[in-house]
Amino acid sequence: MSEVCLDLLVRKLGTHALLSPEDEQAILELPYEARSYNAGSYLVREHDFPIVCGVIVQGYAFRQKATAEGTRQIVSLQIPGDAVDLQHLHLDVADHNVQALTRADVLEIPKAAIVALSDARPAVGRALFINVLVEASMYREWILNVGRRDARLRVAHLLCEFAARLDAQGLSGSDGYELPMSQEQMADALGLTSVHVNRTLRLLEAGGLLARNKRHIRFPDWAGLRNLCGFNASYLHLERQSG
Amino acid sequence: MSEVCLDLLVRKLGTHALLSPEDEQAILELPYEARSYNAGSYLVREHDFPIVCGVIVQGYAFRQKATAEGTRQIVSLQIPGDAVDLQHLHLDVADHNVQALTRADVLEIPKAAIVALSDARPAVGRALFINVLVEASMYREWILNVGRRDARLRVAHLLCEFAARLDAQGLSGSDGYELPMSQEQMADALGLTSVHVNRTLRLLEAGGLLARNKRHIRFPDWAGLRNLCGFNASYLHLERQSG
DNA sequence: CGGTATTTTGAGCAGTGTCAAAGACGGTGG
DNA sequence: CCACCGTCTTTGACACTGCTCAAAATACCG
Numbered sequence: 001m002s003e004v005c006l007d008l009l010v011r012k013l014g015t016h017a018l019l020s021p022e023d024e025q026a027i028l029e030l031p032y033e034a035r036s037y038n039a040g041s042y043l044v045r046e047h048d049f050p051i052v053c054g055v056i057v058q059g060y061a062f063r064q065k066a067t068a069e070g071t072r073q074i075v076s077l078q079i080p081g082d083a084v085d086l087q088h089l090h091l092d093v094a095d096h097n098v099q100a101l102t103r104a105d106v107l108e109i110p111k112a113a114i115v116a117l118s119d120a121r122p123a124v125g126r127a128l129f130i131n132v133l134v135e136a137s138m139y140r141e142w143i144l145n146v147g148r149r150d151a152r153l154r155v156a157h158l159l160c161e162f163a164a165r166l167d168a169q170g171l172s173g174s175d176g177y178e179l180p181m182s183q184e185q186m187a188d189a190l191g192l193t194s195v196h197v198n199r200t201l202r203l204l205e206a207g208g209l210l211a212r213n214k215r216h217i218r219f220p221d222w223a224g225l226r227n228l229c230g231f232n233a234s235y236l237h238l239e240r241q242s243g
Numbered sequence: 244m245s246e247v248c249l250d251l252l253v254r255k256l257g258t259h260a261l262l263s264p265e266d267e268q269a270i271l272e273l274p275y276e277a278r279s280y281n282a283g284s285y286l287v288r289e290h291d292f293p294i295v296c297g298v299i300v301q302g303y304a305f306r307q308k309a310t311a312e313g314t315r316q317i318v319s320l321q322i323p324g325d326a327v328d329l330q331h332l333h334l335d336v337a338d339h340n341v342q343a344l345t346r347a348d349v350l351e352i353p354k355a356a357i358v359a360l361s362d363a364r365p366a367v368g369r370a371l372f373i374n375v376l377v378e379a380s381m382y383r384e385w386i387l388n389v390g391r392r393d394a395r396l397r398v399a400h401l402l403c404e405f406a407a408r409l410d411a412q413g414l415s416g417s418d419g420y421e422l423p424m425s426q427e428q429m430a431d432a433l434g435l436t437s438v439h440v441n442r443t444l445r446l447l448e449a450g451g452l453l454a455r456n457k458r459h460i461r462f463p464d465w466a467g468l469r470n471l472c473g474f475n476a477s478y479l480h481l482e483r484q485s486g
Numbered sequence: 487c488g489g490t491a492t493t494t495t496g497a498g499c500a501g502t503g504t505c506a507a508a509g510a511c512g513g514t515g516g
Numbered sequence: 517c518c519a520c521c522g523t524c525t526t527t528g529a530c531a532c533t534g535c536t537c538a539a540a541a542t543a544c545c546g
Contacts (some may be wrong), residue, residue: 017333047477065387068473072389074329087380090373092485095380095478119365126358130333132375137330137338139382144308144316147389147434151534153310182492191390196534198494212439214543230311233339234290242335394502425524439502441526457511 006030006107009055012081015168016134016241022155026117027124032107037061037100043084044098052108054084059104059182064188065096074189076138077101077162081169086132087112093198104182134237141235146191151200153229154190156209159217160231168238176211176218249350252298255324258411259377262368269360270367275350279362280304280343286327287341295308295351297327302347303423307431317432319381320344320405324412329375332357339427345423377480384478389434394443396472397433399452401468402460403474411481419454439486 010024019027020164033052037043041214043061044050061078075096078084088094089111118125138161145157162179166172183218184194192200209225211218219225253267262270276295282288286304287293318339321327331337332354361368374473381404393423406421409415422429426444427437427475435443447453454461462468 035249041273046317063376063383065383067387067391071391073390075383076387089376090369090484091376091380091480092482093477093480095480096383115369122362122368125368126333129372129375132379133330133332133334136375136379136382137334139379139386140306140308140318140339142456143318143382143389144310146386148310148314175363180373184492193535194493195495195536198492199534204493234336237334237336237338237516426526427524436503438504438527442502445526485534 006032006055006109008057008081009107011084011138012083012169013124013127013131016130017123017238018240019123019127023121023123026121030109030113030117032109035108037104037106037107039100039102039104041100042097043100043104043106044088044094044096046097048094049092050085050088050094051111053086053089053111053114054106054108056082056084057105057107060101061104062101062181062185063096063098072099072188073191074185075142076135077165077189079165079169080171082177083128083131086128086133089128089132093111095163101185105118118155126127130237130241137235137237150188151192151196152203155186155197155200156204156225157231158186158190159210159219160226160229161236162232163219164231164236164238168236175179176216179215179217181215249275249298249352251324252326252350253299255412256325256367256370257373259373259480260366261483262366262370266364266366266370267367269364273352273356273360275352278349278351280347280349281344282345282347284343285340286343286347286349287331287337287339289340291337291338292335293328293331293337294354296329296332296354296357297349297351299323299325299327300348301351303419304341304347305428305432306341315431316434318385319378319440320408320432322408322412323414325397326371326374328354329371330378332371332375344428353425373480373484380478381478392472394433394435395446396441398429398440398443399447399468399472400474401429401433402453403461403472404467404479406462407474407476407479408435408479411479419459422458422460424458 006028010027013019043054046065056078058080061084062074063076064072064074066072084098084106104131118128149157163172163177165178183197187194187197190197205212209221209228211220249271251268254260281403286297289308299321301323304327306319307315307317309315327341327349361371388397392400406415406420409420426440430437430440433440448455452464452471454463
């Protein structure tokens, strides 16, 4: 694959911040090591001391933490181009787990190299900062989703967000997308049970807002779905930031 | 008040990252404007274009967003020393609201001055970055709380977190603390209704895990409460980060 | 083809929400 | 100092969303 390089990272960072050709070149020259993870395996474990920061080039992952009783909550989804461990760039010990959702290819860059680069090139540091800020914004929306929407709107919102993000990364076919997770994992992301997720999906389907074939999702009435859950992509900050 | 200066910010940033005396001095010399907000008034509004970043020196605030239907969700609490708008430092448009919980005194620093300083002094930039990372970690825990704990554990966890944060800022009396919010606001923070928050508080009280007098909270059995909800402060990253 | 994971369905239950109203409390003006 | 008013807390009765447990149907994989 000619694409297995840091190009994806450059493109991702470039969508939020303006990078000079030199900045881009410097990013491309970062040292890294390519690794593959099987579905379910851990990229980061809580209490670990991460020393690298991975960038997903293929496949999907998710962040997750659990209560003392053992119930799990997925707190975010990572798609190709996402930086897995910017969240721990300057933190010594990991506060949550990251697991592969599907088989995933990851380029792992030493944290130290990233820090050095962002000290040397403020524009790069700024791009990384923005990346973290956007993720924080997505957490806020996730809290709103889990805290204040009922099951139907909650499921709808997750599907809309995923669609918008895939779209922004140029990963969505014209015809919906392949949802890379089981209903049980959706339940963990939504603070529901898998049984209820199933019922809710069929409800949306019955309402003509959703069509499924295995895990392939289509939106026969995108406007309707979007409208139902009040999805508004502005919290994703998809445009390039000025300042 | 002799304390109305950026000293608090220095102290806060200094708890996470090592700052040189020169770094500290540079922070203290940042330009700012002091403002007071009444309880309920907005420090930041969604869709605004913030150009300053406030630091709370007295009082409390919260971040909040609402669904299309108008139900509100509080996504974080801000205590003295917290930077209100680091979350938008490099973002053009605000994605959520910040409101004063009580009357609050805020020092507002121009974003541009902060950016310039963090470009000039990487250690300061790093401290700000850490600040944002820690807030992201708190969001993740908040999602877990709202998504996967029942009402009793959820309330308990909020009280524990608040206690731990006040304590870390040296703001907790030896004898519990004054909770600066109504039960309705707690409900908005927890994804519950105020009626149920009330019942849950009395349940905790009846169980001897909590004592209340107006809004003053005491913990007759701190270990029990902490243990009940599995509170573990490590996600607050209270220690100074090494690298 | 058998074995495992996932999806689907049903029935009954529990935890929270809704609605409504009655206390407390704190502040205000007379 | 007291009556009044708005906000907040507390309580009750009842409805309903989403959970539990269990099993069947289906898909996936070696």
